[in-house]
Amino acid sequence: MSKFKVWTLLLLALTLLAGYGLWQGYNSPGPAMSVSVSSNGVYAITADRDQKLILWDLKEHSREIISRRANIYSAYFIKKQPTFLWQDLDNTVTAQSVNGEVQTVFELNKPTYGHLMTRDLSTYYYSDIGWGIFRRSEDGSTKTLKATDGRAFLGYHKLFNLSMDESEQWLVSAGSGEPKGFEPPYYRSLQEVLDQGADYRHLYSVALWNIEAGKPTAKLDGNSSKTHATISPDGQWVVSSDEAGIGLYWNTNAPSVRHRLARVYGGVFQDNLPDGLPDNDYYDTSKLIDAPPGLNDFTIAVAFIHNSEYYLRFGNNSHIAALFKTGSPWPVKYFDLGESPKLVTYGSQYSRNTAIATSPEAGILAMGHQSSGGISVYRFDPDKLTLKRVWVVE
Amino acid sequence: MKGTWSNLVDHLFLWQPAVADNALTNDSSRDVHPLRLSVFPSAHSAVRKIVVLHSRGDGILGAGKDKESAWWQKALLRSSPAALIATTASNLANSEDAMDDVLGYFRGAYDKKWWTFPSFLDNGFGPAIEELYKDYLPLTFKAQMTAYPQLSEHVPEALKRTVKANWNRLEQDILAEANALWQPCKDCLRNGERPPDYTLLAPLNHRASVSSQVAKDYVLRLKKLAVNHWFPEQSPRPALGYVGFEELLDKNSTGFDAFVGRNFDQGTFAPIDQTKWLFSHSGMKIPTPELFQEVYQREIMQNRLLENSKFGRY
Numbered sequence: 001m002s003k004f005k006v007w008t009l010l011l012l013a014l015t016l017l018a019g020y021g022l023w024q025g026y027n028s029p030g031p032a033m034s035v036s037v038s039s040n041g042v043y044a045i046t047a048d049r050d051q052k053l054i055l056w057d058l059k060e061h062s063r064e065i066i067s068r069r070a071n072i073y074s075a076y077f078i079k080k081q082p083t084f085l086w087q088d089l090d091n092t093v094t095a096q097s098v099n100g101e102v103q104t105v106f107e108l109n110k111p112t113y114g115h116l117m118t119r120d121l122s123t124y125y126y127s128d129i130g131w132g133i134f135r136r137s138e139d140g141s142t143k144t145l146k147a148t149d150g151r152a153f154l155g156y157h158k159l160f161n162l163s164m165d166e167s168e169q170w171l172v173s174a175g176s177g178e179p180k181g182f183e184p185p186y187y188r189s190l191q192e193v194l195d196q197g198a199d200y201r202h203l204y205s206v207a208l209w210n211i212e213a214g215k216p217t218a219k220l221d222g223n224s225s226k227t228h229a230t231i232s233p234d235g236q237w238v239v240s241s242d243e244a245g246i247g248l249y250w251n252t253n254a255p256s257v258r259h260r261l262a263r264v265y266g267g268v269f270q271d272n273l274p275d276g277l278p279d280n281d282y283y284d285t286s287k288l289i290d291a292p293p294g295l296n297d298f299t300i301a302v303a304f305i306h307n308s309e310y311y312l313r314f315g316n317n318s319h320i321a322a323l324f325k326t327g328s329p330w331p332v333k334y335f336d337l338g339e340s341p342k343l344v345t346y347g348s349q350y351s352r353n354t355a356i357a358t359s360p361e362a363g364i365l366a367m368g369h370q371s372s373g374g375i376s377v378y379r380f381d382p383d384k385l386t387l388k389r390v391w392v393v394e
Numbered sequence: 395m396k397g398t399w400s401n402l403v404d405h406l407f408l409w410q411p412a413v414a415d416n417a418l419t420n421d422s423s424r425d426v427h428p429l430r431l432s433v434f435p436s437a438h439s440a441v442r443k444i445v446v447l448h449s450r451g452d453g454i455l456g457a458g459k460d461k462e463s464a465w466w467q468k469a470l471l472r473s474s475p476a477a478l479i480a481t482t483a484s485n486l487a488n489s490e491d492a493m494d495d496v497l498g499y500f501r502g503a504y505d506k507k508w509w510t511f512p513s514f515l516d517n518g519f520g521p522a523i524e525e526l527y528k529d530y531l532p533l534t535f536k537a538q539m540t541a542y543p544q545l546s547e548h549v550p551e552a553l554k555r556t557v558k559a560n561w562n563r564l565e566q567d568i569l570a571e572a573n574a575l576w577q578p579c580k581d582c583l584r585n586g587e588r589p590p591d592y593t594l595l596a597p598l599n600h601r602a603s604v605s606s607q608v609a610k611d612y613v614l615r616l617k618k619l620a621v622n623h624w625f626p627e628q629s630p631r632p633a634l635g636y637v638g639f640e641e642l643l644d645k646n647s648t649g650f651d652a653f654v655g656r657n658f659d660q661g662t663f664a665p666i667d668q669t670k671w672l673f674s675h676s677g678m679k680i681p682t683p684e685l686f687q688e689v690y691q692r693e694i695m696q697n698r699l700l701e702n703s704k705f706g707r708y
Binding site: 149151154156157176226244269283295317348 | 688
C-alpha cells in the first residue's frame with residue numbers, strides 16, 4: 001500500500017472519530033436541571049444544562065430529544081395527562097402530548113423559573129427570577145398572586161418551588177425559611193407580610209395558597225434558610241425540609257399546628273422546653289430506627305413516592321434517602337440510591353432540587369446526576385417497602 | 395452559659411469562618427486543638443443569632459473546588475436562565491481567585507493558621523514555640539536524641555533535672571504573668587480600654603483575660619504537647635467556613651454534637667451553604683450589584699437586621 005493511501009485512510013479514520021465525538025456531544029444529555037415524571041410512571045421529561053429537552057420512555061428505555069433550546073427549569077408533566085409543559089428560549093410555552101401533538105402554545109413575557117398547569121390545560125401558574133407567582137388564564141390574562149422581588153433567585157441560590165395537589169385546590173410555595181424573631185410569636189403573620197410589601201412580595205417561607213381565591217391561606221413557619229416543600233396528592237399534608245436539617249409537616253385542615261420531623265440521628269426536637277437542659281433532653285428518640293452512616297438532615301428536596309402515604313427526604317451530599325409516612329415524625333426506612341453515578345444530591349445543589357421528581361401514583365422516582373448527564377430511575381414497592389433502581393442512563 | 399454577658403449582640407454573621415467546624419459548641423472538651431484554641435464555648439451566649447455562610451468552593455479553607463463548579467464559568471455565552479446563573483457566578487469571583495487557588499491546592503492558610511504546631515503563632519509567620527520560650531530551653535529531650543541517636547534510649551540524669559527545672563520555672567512565670575495581668579485586664583475591660591497583651595501566654599491573647607485556672611490548664615497542655623515532640627495528637631477539625639456543620643449532625647462521626655442541632659431547631663444558628671456560588675475565599679469582598687441587592691440588602695439588612703432587631707435605630 002502506498003504511503004499516500006495510508007495517510008488518506010488515517011485521515012478518514014480521524015475524521016470519522018471526530019465526527020463521532022461531535023455527534024455524541026450533540027446527542028448526549030447534559031446534567032438534568034429539571035425533571036418531571038408522568039402520573040402513570042411511563043414517561044419522564046428532563047431539561048438539562050445544555051438546554052436539551054428530552055422525553056424518556058421509562059418502559060421501553062428509550063429517549064427522544066424534543067428541543068435543543070429549552071429553558072433549563074421548564075420540564076414539567078401535567079398531572080394525570082400524557083402531556084408535558086416546557087418553555088423555549090424565546091419564552092414560548094408549549095403543552096404537548098407524548099406523541100408529539102401540540103395542545104397549547106402561548107408567549108410569555110419572561111423566562112419561567114418553575115411552572116405548572118391544571119389538568120384541563122386552562123390555567124397556568126409560574127414563578128420568575130424574583131420568586132413571584134403568576135396565574136395565566138386561558139384568555140391570556142395574567143394575575144399576580146405574589147409580587148416578584150428583585151432577582152431573589154440569585155440571592156437565595158434556589159428556585160421558588162411550587163407544587164399543587166390533585167384536586168387543584170391548593171398550591172404550596174417554598175423559598176427560604178423566615179428567620180425566627182426574638183420574641184413571640186416569632187414569625188410575621190400573613191397580614192404583616194402583606195403590609196410590608198404589596199401582593200405578598202416578601203412571602204419567602206413555606207405558604208399554602210387557596211388556588212381559587214388566589215391568596216395564601218396559611219404561612220407555614222419554622223424552616224430556616226433554603227427550604228423545599230411539597231403537598232400530598234390528596235391535599236391533606238404539607239411537608240418541608242431545609243438546609244438546616246429542620247423537617248416539618250402540617251395538616252392542611254389545621255395549618256396553624258406545626259409538627260416536627262425527626263432528625264435521622266438526633267430524634268424529634270421538643271419545642272417549649274426551658275433553657276439550660278442537657279442537649280439530648282430536647283430530643284425524643286423513642287421511635288428512631290437504626291440509621292446507616294452517610295445520611296444527612298440538611299435536605300435538598302422532599303417528594304411523595306406512594307400516593308399521599310409515603311414520601312422521601314433527600315439529604316445533601318448523601319445517596320441515602322429517608323422514607324417517611326405522612327402524619328408521623330419518624331423515618332420508616334432508609335434506601336441506598338447507589339453511589340455511582342453520583343446523584344444530583346451531591347454538591348449542595350439546592351438550585352437543582354427540581355432534578356428530583358416522582359410520580360406518587362406509580363411509585364416512580366427519577367433524578368439527575370451530580371455532574372454527568374442522564375437520569376437514574378427507581379421503582380417503589382409499597383408492600384415490601386423497597387426502592388429499586390430500575391434504569392440508569394449515564 | 396447564659397449570664398451577665400449573654401445576648402449582647404443581636405446578629406453575628408460569620409462569612410467563610412476560618413475556625414474549626416465545632417468552634418461554636420458549648421463543650422470545651424470537644425476541642426481537639428492541642429492548646430484548646432479551636433472551641434469558643436461561651437461565644438454563642440453573647441449572641442442571639444448566628445448565621446454561618448460556608449462554601450466548599452473556598453480553596454483557602456479546604457481542598458479546593460469541586461469539579462462541578464467549572465461549568466458555570468464555561469457556560470458564559472449561553473442564554474437565560476442558564477446564562478444568567480453563569481454570569482452571576484463568574485462575577486462573584488474576582489481577580490484574587492488565582493492566588494486563592496494556588497494556596498488552596500495546599501489547603502494552605504487554614505491548616506497553617508490553626509493546626510501546624512508550633513507555627514500557628516502569629517498566623518504562621520511569627521516566633522515558633524522554641525522562640526517564644528527560648529529562655530526556658532530545653533523543654534524536651536529531643537535535642538539530645540538528635541545529637542546522639544545511639545543514646546536515644548538513655549537520657550542523662552542531668553538533662554532530666556534541667557528540663558524539669560525549666561518546666562517549673564516556665565510554669566511559675568506563666569502563672570505569675572496570669573496573676574499579674576488579671577486585675578489590669580479586668581480594669582481595662584471595665585473602662586472600655588484594650589487589655590494588655592500577654593507575653594508568655596501569647597497564644598491565649600484572643601482571650602480578654604486569662605485566669606490562673608486557664609493558665610494552669612495551658613501549662614498542662616503544653617507539657618503534653620512537649621512529650622509528643624510538639625505534634626498534636628488529634629487530627630484537626632475541618633474549617634467551618636468550608637464544610638459548614640454537616641459533620642456535626644452525623645452520629646457516626648466523632649464530631650457529633652447535639653448542641654448544634656438544638657440551635658438549628660431553636661432558630662438561633664442558621665447555615666447558608668454557598669458551595670455552588672462562591673468559588674473563592676475572597677469572592678464576597680467586592681460585591682456585584684446582584685450580590686449587594688439580593689444578599690446584603692435583602693437577606694441581611696431587610697430580613698434579618700431590620701426585621702429582628704433595632705439595628706441602625708436609636
